[in-house]
Amino acid sequence: MKSSIQNFDDIKLLVDSFYSEVQRDLLIGGIFVGAIKDWTKHLEKMYTFWQTVLLGEHTYNGSPFPPHAQMPLNGSHFERWLNIWFATIDKYFEGQIAEEAKWRAEKMARLFLIKIQSSNHK
16 A cells, blocks of 8 residues: 655655666666665665655755766666656655655756756867
8 A cells, every 4th residue: 555755764665665676777777886886875865865855854965966967867867767766656655745756856857967968068
């Protein structure tokens, strides 16, 4: 039975399940595995990022874009990232915060792609 995203344990389930799929994905898995040296540290940072964004519990400090700026990412990579994110949310969660998680990820993916594309054209 699906539930709403309500607390840190829900965020942890979402993030852990999502990155488990990302690591196995043929299109984006190698990029992420190559870029992330310490998965424990990365996952902990993602817990706090989404906890801050979705639950309003301000535990994240940092800037999410710079680590992505040097990665070889294009539109198809962001599309796959979003597909995995949406599928993970739909597998475990429903409700307003689940929909917000999708909306925010979509906005972030678009912004990151625009920034990457603009920096590649300089």
